[in-house]
Amino acid sequence: MMNMKNQGNLQQLITIIGLILFGTIGRYVLFGMGVQPFPNFEVIMVVTFLAVMLIRSPLALIVPLISMIGSDLLIGNPIFVGDQMNRIVLFTYSGFALIGLISLLNKGRLWGSLGQFRLKSVGLIAGLGIGSVFLYDIWTNMGWWYLMYPHDVTSLVMVYTAGLPFMMYHLIAGVVTFCAIGLPVILYAAKKHDQMQLRPFPLKMIHKIPAVLLVLSLVALSFTGTALKVPQKSEVWVEKSDQTSVRIIISGDGWTLTDNLVAYQGDTAFALLERSAQQNGCSVESTYYAQFDSTLINSINDAVGGTDGKYWQYYVNGKLPDVGADKCIVINGDVLTWSFEVPPS
Numbered sequence: 184m185m186n187m188k189n190q191g192n193l194q195q196l197i198t199i200i201g202l203i204l205f206g207t208i209g210r211y212v213l214f215g216m217g218v219q220p221f222p223n224f225e226v227i228m229v230v231t232f233l234a235v236m237l238i239r240s241p242l243a244l245i246v247p248l249i250s251m252i253g254s255d256l257l258i259g260n261p262i263f264v265g266d267q268m269n270r271i272v273l274f275t276y277s278g279f280a281l282i283g284l285i286s287l288l289n290k291g292r293l294w295g296s297l298g299q300f301r302l303k304s305v306g307l308i309a310g311l312g313i314g315s316v317f318l319y320d321i322w323t324n325m326g327w328w329y330l331m332y333p334h335d336v337t338s339l340v341m342v343y344t345a346g347l348p349f350m351m352y353h354l355i356a357g358v359v360t361f362c363a364i365g366l367p368v369i370l371y372a373a374k375k376h377d378q379m380q381l382r383p384f385p386l387k388m389i390h391k392i393p394a395v396l397l398v399l400s401l402v403a404l405s406f407t408g409t410a411l412k413v414p415q416k417s418e419v420w421v422e423k424s425d426q427t428s429v430r431i432i433i434s435g436d437g438w439t440l441t442d443n444l445v446a447y448q449g450d451t452a453f454a455l456l457e458r459s460a461q462q463n464g465c466s467v468e469s470t471y472y473a474q475f476d477s478t479l480i481n482s483i484n485d486a487v488g489g490t491d492g493k494y495w496q497y498y499v500n501g502k503l504p505d506v507g508a509d510k511c512i513v514i515n516g517d518v519l520t521w522s523f524e525v526p527p528s
Contacts, residue, residue, distance in 0.1 A: 198237050199246060206230035206250030207257070215258040223352040227251060228315055229360040231279050233368055235286040236293065241394035243287065247279040274326025277401035278319045284398045285318070286311075287391055297366070298373040305362065308369075312361030313354055320350045326405065337447055345515060429513050431459045433521040435486040436493075440465065446515050452497055453478055453508035455519060460484075477507030486523050497521045 209226040213219045227247050234246035255272065286293065293311075297304050324346045325339075332338035433440040433456075442459045453469070460467045460483065468481040480495040481488055488494040497508050498520040504511045513519055 195238060195240075199234075199242060202230050202234050202237075202246045203249050203253070206247060207253040210250065210254035211257045215254070221352055221355070223349050224356040224359075225353075226360055226364070227279060228282065228312070228319065228357055229365045231283045232286055232311065232315065232361065232365055235283050235290060236297075236369060237372055241287070241390060241397070244280055244283045244394050244397055247283060248276055251276055251279065271323070271326055271330055273401070273405040274323050274330075277398065277405045278322045278326075280398045280401050281322060282315045282319055284394055286315075287394055294373070297369050300366075300370055304366065304370075308361045308366045309358045312357030312359075312365070315361075316350070316353045316357035320346065320353055329406065341445070341447070341515070428515050429455055430518045431455060431521075432518070433459070433465075433483060435484060435523045438484070440484075446513050446517070450513060451509050452499065452504070452511040452513055452519055453480075455513060456480070456483075456497075456508065456521060471509075475507070476510075478509040480508065480521075483521065483523070488523075492525050493523050494526055495521060496524055496526055503527065 206227050209230075213224060213226065227250055230250060231247040234243040237243075238246070251272075260272070296307050324342050327346075328334075328339050328342040332342060428443040428445045429450075431440075431442040431444060433442075440459075440463055442463060444455050444458055444462075446455065457467055459465075465484040467483050469478050470481055471478045479488075480497075483495055486495075497504070497511075499511060499513060500518050501520070
């Protein structure tokens with residue numbers, strides 16, 4: 184009996200080490216070496232699920248945390264230090280811990296449904312991958328908003344809208360990894376324990392309390408230990424990203440100004456031009472023509488329209504709009520170009 188217990192403990196230790204190595208090396212190879220088959224393809228989520236299912240104790244929750252810390256160190260990501268963007272690691276860590284806790288609380292039911300290979304098992308494991316990723320992305324996107332955006336509804340909606348493309352890739356990764364890695368491992372473990380006539384990995388309710396406390400501590404730390412102040416709009420780091428802001432290019436005679444600004448709901452090409460000019464110390468003069476219900480740009484940075492037949496013309500994503508700049512709505516991801524040129528015929 185003691186021999187079997189010692190053998191079981193050894194197997195648990197091997198499982199913990201194996202999953203940590205798989206998660207750490209897998210994330211480093213995918214992210215650090217850039218060999219992802221598509222964006223947001225990761226293996227930590229399925230490692231979190233397998234750790235909970237295969238490890239008897241609440242130590243299961245340290246597997247994804249150690250994997251994340253180890254891979255972050257290998258990749259060179261800052262941990263708990265630096266600016267607000269770096270502090271998002273607490274939300275990513277607590278996000279995996281939350282998913283692990285949910286799996287832990289439902290562990291008995293999951294074993295009963297996944298212990299045998301059936302079409303239903305494939306559907307369930309795929310659903311678990313989707314659900315885990317969906318909840319994780321909701322949590323971490325809230326972290327981005329909390330740490331790096333003004334705390335208002337407009338910014339919150341913008342964060343979740345900007346994150347939709349990344350979430351779609353992440354959902355696909357969840358389905359692929361849970362079906363290709365998670366289900367075969369679970370079926371193998373269940374078969375092995377059936378042969379030994381053992382109940383798979385029992386865990387009493389009292390043993391789940393440390394896991395609950397760990398997760399609640401990480402959640403509290405994410406909110407109270409990372410945000411030193413509410414960010415102002417001028418501090419929004421995503422303005423540096425072409426995917427989550429509008430890239431602005433202003434080209435005059437012999438000079439070019441480039442900028443990135445986050446577009447809020449209803450922002451126009453004219454509004455972003457004025458905002459960019461103000462931030463960069465440029466002058467903008469314009470005239471509103473009631474008969475056309477449109478605003479004409481007279482000059483930018485002292486380059487006055489009409490000089491040598493040149494006027495200020497704007498393009499959105501390389502195309503000439505058919506409305507005035509004050510009527511042209513732009514969204515994040517657009518490229519807005521202002522060019523001092525002879526108008527196209």
